[in-house]
Amino acid sequence: MPYPYHQINDDDITYFEALFPSNRITRKESIKKEYFHDEMPEYGIFPPDLYIEAINKEEVSTVMRYAYQNNIPVTARGAGTGLAGGATCKYGGILLSLMKMNKISQIDYENLTITVEPGALLTEVAEVAQAGGLFYPPDPGERTASIGGTVITNAGGMRAVKYGVTRDYVRAIEAVLPDGEIVNFSSNVVKNTTGYDIKDIIIGSEGTLCILTEVTLRLIPAPKYTWSIIVPYDEINACIETVPKLLQMSFIPTAIEFLEAELLDIVEKHLNKSFPDRNGKAYLIVMIDGSSRKEIEQMINEASAICIESGAKDALICNTDERSTSVWSVRAAVLEGMKADSVAQEECDVVVPRARIADYVKMAKIIGKKYGIRIITVGHAGDGNIHTELLRDEQLSDEQWLSNTTACLKELYALSKELGGQLSGEHGIGNGRLEFLEDFIGKRMYRLFQSIKLAFDDKNILNPGKLVVLEKIDLEGIK
């Protein structure tokens, strides 16, 4: 550990055990192994020295105040469903769970907002909104994520095409700074130019700048009709080349997802879920919503015509709950399917300009072949965020897998950069993509990241070693 953190000792434990009831504090030896990693154990397994569950912001503040004074690293954690190795204790210290801070306010109809503690689940928030006749659009695949986790990672999901990402729905944040101070970033207002927009740099900061204790989220009127079309193609290029054309319609589609037929085989084989159509080699699923039946019919017709003109074999309308469920449950199961179908996985979460998606998918396949790695592309074609899954088959040795995936990822990131894309579209940097960041963004930008980290966390105690590394460098040398 290059930075000399204080190693938690009996005195520290005594201090915290006097403050927290025994069912909310766990010593190192009894901490459950699930807290050593997130959904990607490939990105590091790190045992905390102490596990604490907070129930309010004052407790979070108390923990941070002590940690700041005593130079102890703290990592906040939600549901642990991240895909970047973010919510783990890379340098030991305290894992501070926010899952017991899970209150959801009543809907504020006059401001069209809802106020939520970070440990509430995304799915619960969406349900409360829906039950109240409103709509919370962000929908990353993982609906058991905590809402705080989705805010601190700026979770995306497929509806970003029309509705944007989590950032677009966060109106205000209450948080605890590394020194324990409780602060508010913006408030329940629609516009704000009161100095620096700190709220937005917190969103997506992966727990490295502050700890969320409450978020106020914007809700919108619920769309009255949501239909989808399933569009099979004989050929992957024609399929993916349809996407930019769909983005030039007279309206914005809700989602445009992309699936290769190979994935449908995998999901059927391992999870026994079948897709309503199996005639294509590649599919688009286009989701559309509208305010009247007539409007949505027109939209569906416009989208279908574009797909057929672009070489689709068909455009099957899903306008019943049953049909929609059968489509979207397969889409939701692809990650689980791929895990079942391979020995190990790596994942590339690049995002490229939407005009370059076809180029990216074509080249990604070629790069995968070069390294003998099975590559499946899947996901959010409509927003340029194609998840590129690298699957390890049994014949590869540990060393081959490691060196080939690293080399393959480097080429995929270089490709993304060349196409004007980014390193991560929605999963974040965390620990898993950290080694690729400095090369991608450049030295000067990396230094700016370090300066920003230090502006908030001058002792580098909050989720250290994630998103940006300070340990390598002389802390005093950064301005």
Added chain:
Amino acid sequence: MPYPYHQINDDDITYFEALFPSNRITRKESIKKEYFHDEMPEYGIFPPDLYIEAINKEEVSTVMRYAYQNNIPVTARGAGTGLAGGATCKYGGILLSLMKMNKISQIDYENLTITVEPGALLTEVAEVAQAGGLFYPPDPGERTASIGGTVITNAGGMRAVKYGVTRDYVRAIEAVLPDGEIVNFSSNVVKNTTGYDIKDIIIGSEGTLCILTEVTLRLIPAPKYTWSIIVPYDEINACIETVPKLLQMSFIPTAIEFLEAELLDIVEKHLNKSFPDRNGKAYLIVMIDGSSRKEIEQMINEASAICIESGAKDALICNTDERSTSVWSVRAAVLEGMKADSVAQEECDVVVPRARIADYVKMAKIIGKKYGIRIITVGHAGDGNIHTELLRDEQLSDEQWLSNTTACLKELYALSKELGGQLSGEHGIGNGRLEFLEDFIGKRMYRLFQSIKLAFDDKNILNPGKLVVLEKIDLEGIK
């Protein structure tokens, strides 16, 4: 000047005159007085030591590299239409105009974006979008603003109710850092979680962190129909209390503007523009857009019914260009009208939660009376951003006006804070609201602002003394 900047001397001038042709560099004694202030000379008149017009990012970089090495303050300037005293040389140094960097790219239809240099005018960008069948929604009153100015101040405007503010349309930024390095914040992608979201802290940073050299803006499909209703009320409270009800309709209105009849008199008297209805004491103007004639008729009916139920005398539909022009040209003229109708003006740009607008307006009137200041409230009721105009009538002495406006503003800011609002909704802090900022956001948050400023601008040479003050404090003491 507490921080010892280098005073520009003949050697510096010689250096720059060798680099810039004589028609793009002006010595102190010949600089036009209009560059000493923005649209609010009340917020400070500051002569620069040197005026330079850049034509590309390399020139901006060259200026900053020299300024950084030599410790010379630099303020970038667009069209100078700001309302916070932002784009001025508070500590002298170089005023760097970006108005000759005004290229506008072709529309990128596949990505639905347009790439623009900072000196292009907002109105030109909007026109190019419109001519191309698309829509750039941000619409601050001042359409002769430079697009760079609107981005660096996160300009708002009335369409924020439905479409959000400038921030929501900025997809990527190219900028020059204080040390002269040219960097990119994000790229033409829809999602991005590649580390800290620097782009969003740049937006609204008022030229204190970097200098914009290019922005890529998102365009959206143009609405097919845009109609308005003019809604007169006998009484200001009933008028303003209608707003939260309009926000609970089955759709989001484009804009909800609020006008007192007194303003209509002023605009008619001084600018000879008449409003199509004069039966009310207060008015809402509700703008609505939709995708079909049937849809917009339904929306207009829904909105009209809510207004009538809430005490409106009428709801007059504007669905012709002629009628719309007569309404919106009066609305656009109110600031000019108030300037003509008073000896001096001060302006309070608070934003409050939309549920608290009525409370704010009622109390603001009472506060104004207390200080013998004529207060007119006007503006963006639909987003809680009510401009509170303080007008100086002739009977007030200079001292009375100064002390009374300061006391009055303090109460208005305290009121906004009590209601959960913010100090500035869309005009920013600049120099004019600086004295009120630390009190409003608190000492710890102010310190965070200072740390962020230093993370970008460790020598405090970029537009110093705006948005946040570093001069007061020991620069080395901030972490």
